[in-house]
Amino acid sequence: MTALRVGVIGTGLIGRDHLRRMATVLAGVSVVAVADVDAVAAARAAATVGAAVHRDGLDLVASGGVDAVLVCSWGGTHEEYVLAALAAGKPVFCEKPLATTPDACLRIVRAEVAHGGRLVQVGYMRRYDAAYRALKRTLDSGAVGAPLMMHCAHRNAGVPASYEPENTITDTAVHEIDMARWMFGSEIAAVRVLRPRASRNAGRLPDPMLLVLELANGMLVDVEISVNVRYGYDIRGEILGEDGTVALGDPGLISVRRSGQVAAPVPADWRDRFGAAYDVELREWVDAVTGGGVLTGPGSWDGYAASAVADAAVRALRTGERVTVTLAERPALYGPADRPAAVAAAWDVRESHDRTAE
């Protein structure tokens, strides 16, 4: 079998990490081209894998030698490259966010629908993380009963100086927004943002904050966002069900007991915490693209829905009000919204009780 020939646009932190992954971890894929507005960064990254450097991203997408594209540039540039890949009929894996506004995401959704089949996957890697997958398996088995609430924390040791206040939602909380839709098979209907006093490390950022997501199925998901905790990268989640709870475990591989204390390592950053998830994510994407092209990962619709919720949350942050989320009509291409069996069963029972009581 010939290897999938991939071009990577954006050779910053995650672009280089995916480059290394495709060159040294995954089979059946070869990075043949890179592009970056920073020509020095592009040349340096290309040299690590023996890839060609393209003048710009659009030139890379159009290249006959590139079968599929990875978009790892800044969020504001994603739309142009994803639309170009769709126009060329090439599969495209786009790092989150799919685009920076719901309208831009909808333009991608419409272009994909016009193409007539799924070509886009968005880099929401938590869906590939062993711990989140175990959480979902346990939930779907019915072991803790119908879910009522989920408590999450998303803590970054720090963020780049370029981080704008709304990036705490559009770049950071957007992972929990996607995760909640996937975990519970329900859209998010409304959002609120609460803020305690700011951390002395906050600078000009709204740090920390608490998002409260109201799901269409009646659940609440709360998310603490802290982007300057200094001590490491800390991702938490606990689901409260009607019959029990299930939580993400400690990601550290070891714990040390010494001098009357227990110590365990905290991941340094997202590469440390989610490295294995990115491996699975890209392996499944390469397998799907080379094995007939049926993409099952998060797609354009998911990217759009996450962006619509993030947009509402940014308004909630600015106004202090509860903001409802209104989604466009879901095209048939993306199938029916997922409903995990346990959730569907619980709500069907409740609806029939409600009807009996009337």
Ligand SMILES: NC(=O)c1ccc[n+]([C@@H]2O[C@H](COP(=O)([O-])OP(=O)(O)OC[C@H]3O[C@@H](n4cnc5c(N)ncnc54)[C@H](O)[C@@H]3O)[C@@H](O)[C@H]2O)c1
């Ligand atoms: N899934 C995750 O957990 C995860 C983790 C990190 C970053 N990301 C996402 O990946 C993207 C990149 O993040 P990063 O941390 O690697 O940023 P980065 O700043 O380290 O790298 C971005 C690169 O894109 C290049 N670039 C900017 N505009 C370009 C353009 N028009 N054409 C080509 N190249 C361009 C920059 O020169 C830079 O080298 C962002 O959308 C970010 O949200 C996702």
Ligand SMILES: O[C@H]1[C@H](O)[C@@H](O)[C@H](O)[C@@H](O)[C@H]1O
């Ligand atoms: O781009 C990064 C990345 O998406 C990480 O997974 C997230 O924890 C960070 O907050 C964000 O800035």
